[in-house]
Amino acid sequence: MGAGLTAFGSLIWLFWPENFLESLDPEPLFVFLVSAVVWVFTEFKFNDDIENARASPNDVRNARDLLRLHAEEFRTLLKHHDTFQFLDVAYYNLVSQLLRRSQNGSFIFQNKELANKFRSFCTALERFDQFVGSHTAPELIAGALRTGFKPYQRVSQEQYNQCLNLAREANDLASEAWDKLTLFCEAVKELVPEAFDEPLSEVSWRSVSS
Template structure:
């Protein structure tokens, strides 16, 4: 789960308002986590953490499924965004009622998933504190022998 980045989940589930589009990679990464969990690849051995993780993934799946069914990647100028409102119909002042209802539901499902993620992170910090000991370093690291 750490590979998906809490900051990505914060943007996807808390900070973003789905009246606007979002880069499709956010939905793709969330879909991968759901898939890896369903395949048994992503999980926790600690039962308390796993219970909270399953609750989060179930809510994330509801969000991913709904948003995936009610949006599409659209070209907005030079940028491609995953959007509920098609680019050809986008008008910030006049949003069709069915689009507004879909946006409200996407925002609600995102909030529900975020509410499940916060206690999961707390549980991981309490029960598996070594996860947060050191940030993961990227790049090439030379051994002392080199």
């Protein structure tokens, strides 16, 4: 707007005299041309900034899913849960589902900063997922499948201690993934504020079988 007013003022300066040909002055003409170029550039830049500030529907939808997981399921699994203890496999299935959707391109972010932070989170989450998958197997307990490092059958003290150590490693990996997810959610507050317009709901793809 300021650049536009400057250009307009220069135009008045240029054409104010009655005799245009005699009063044509190169100095105001130069000021007008420069101001006009700056004005056009500023308008285009302003429009680009508005366009870039608008989050895509895809980014809003996926950001809301991760905000929900950060507030609920992943908060339980990655922050509060001790992996030595048994937990319903549904929590671990969500991890596998999210990683699979990320790998096949059905869960991505168009915003470059969010995409980088999400990729960093997925790298940490995959390390956790692979570690748990390599050292545990679901057990049917009280009618439900549950996963944990705690031995379900009687074992030697040495084996029990090994399981404890593995659980500590898994807890460290979970904490790393949680920290990456928290960094992502902090970026969402700045880059996709639209994600907070409605109450968070259960992720749409949770019912997909693992």
